[in-house]
Amino acid sequence: MIYLDNSATTKPHPSVLKSFQQVSESFFANPSSIHQLGGEAEKLLFKAKEQAAELLHVNTNEIIFTSGGTEGNNMAIKGIAFEHQARGKHIITSQIEHPSVMEACMALEKLGFTITYLPVDEKGVISIEDLKHAIQNDTILISIMHVNNEIGSIQPIEEIGEIAKKHPKLFFHVDHVQGVGKVPLKLNNCGIDLCTISGHKIHGLKGTGILYVNNRTKLFPLFHGGSQEQAIRSGTENLAGSVAIVKALRLIKERHANERSNLAEVHRYLREELQHIDGIIINTPEKPAAPHIINFSVPGLKPEVIIHMLGEKKIFISTKSACSSKQKDESRILAACGLSKERTISALRISLSYDTTRKEIEAFVQELESAVNQLKEVME
Structure with missing residues (x-):
């Protein structure tokens, strides 16, 4: 073969599968439970967050474990839109985003938001000048993918980040699903407020993901419940999946280096x-x-x-x-x-x-x- x-997806790495199985067997308790088994599960979850933060060079409390790219993108885009709509209802994205970004933006249009879909050139890259001209007083979010999933074009994320820094009232989200482990991206102090990662694109497991949310960014949660994941994503944590994506992230970064x-x-x-x-x-x-x-x-x-x-x-x-x-x-x-x-x-x-x-x-x-x-x- x-x-x-x-x-589309990658074959899970054997050591990722092994870590998922080991955690599922030995740390099956609910991390929110107050007994000793729950405490052990909670410690492992925090350790996984620490390791993810270390690999991405961000703070531990800026890591939110998700179910993958689609959830991460929806959580970022709708979370910003609903939380900050009193300040503005304008969002900027591009014409070549992943369906989970395009459909989220189209859904917001039905709720009264205005979306600017930036055009791209023949290489599939947006114009920085177009982006600058698109920013308005009521712009609350720029959402641009790093690497296009169909043609592999790379957007000028660093330049966009510098522009975003000059507009502190708006937020910048990056769909980094196709870039992780292949095209490096700096998250810390570069103008990026939110960043989506998916486990199954890096030899991890389907149903696992990470959303980076920097400390200055407030989101309206899509899920309400037991206030897990800093109340951004309620629901009993997928501990085995969280450990597995951190393992996959570590391995793909090592392979990129070597x-x-x-x-x-x-x-x-x-x-x-x-x-x-x-x-x-x-x-x-x-x-x-x-x-x-x-x-x-x-x-x-x-x-x-x-x-x-x-x-x-x-x-x-x-x-x-x-x-x-x-x-x-x-x-x-x-x-x-x-x-x-x-x-x-x-x-x-x-x-x-x-x-x-x-x-x-x-x-x-x-x-x-x-x-x-x-x-x-x-x-x-």
């Missing part, structure tokens, strides 16, 4: 090989782009047919975001980049991990070229 759909040049090399080789296949057009920009995503189009051919042909060879790739890939329409992201219809409806995405080898890419390229040629012959 050759798995090249790591932006193996990022290997990943970049595999990415470079893949890009070069794709350029040699007749009929393929690469949509992912050379720069600025993440080292694990390549999006390309095969105009005239249906992407789902290619996916199924490769799947029969035990090679797995995807089309768009896994959260929208079953909708048979064009890629909203590529359309926002101004690409032609024939490219936006024929796009495929390859997403690598640190486990991906050059040998696997060689096999994939060979099978892809064979599939493309075979389909062209049928159509002639």
Whole structure:
């Protein structure tokens, strides 16, 4: 099997699975219980928070454990909107955000909020000047993703953070789900107030995540109840999941430190090989782009047919975001980049991990070229 759909989800690391099982067996008590077993669970939860904060270089009380990217994004966007709506109802985002950001913003529009959806250039990057001009007196939030999940473009988060610093009345949220462990992002003292991380994108488990909320930021909670997670996210804590995502975060950071040049090399080789296949057009920009995503189009051919042909060879790739890939329409992201219809409806995405080898890419390229040629012959 050759798995090249790591932006949709990653294979859990064995040690992450082991830590989840050990905690589930030995620390099954409710951290809110006042007996000794509950106290032990609470200590472990606090230790997990300390470790997460250390890995992200933030304060312990700025870590909120969540169920993943969708919850984290909704918690950040709606939490700011509902808490600060008396001061303003204007939010700025981009046209190429993840569905969990786009749909959250569209839902807020129905409640009377005004959303500015910034356009992107052909590389999938917003204009800093557009952002500056979009900020109004009643702007309460900027929400911009770090790495795009379909084409891998990288937004100028540092520059946006500097602009946000000049407007202390607004908050800046970053969806960092695709960037963690591949494209570094500084959180402390850089203008970022909220940051979303998901466990299953970094060889952790589905249903685990982290939302960084800096100390100056107040959110209206989406869940009300027992006031867990500093009353931002009520509900009995997923202790085993929290320990597991911290383990995954530690491992992915170690792999980035030690193996990022290997990943970049595999990415470079893949890009070069794709350029040699007749009929393929690469949509992912050379720069600025993440080292694990390549999006390309095969105009005239249906992407789902290619996916199924490769799947029969035990090679797995995807089309768009896994959260929208079953909708048979064009890629909203590529359309926002101004690409032609024939490219936006024929796009495929390859997403690598640190486990991906050059040998696997060689096999994939060979099978892809064979599939493309075979389909062209049928159509002639």
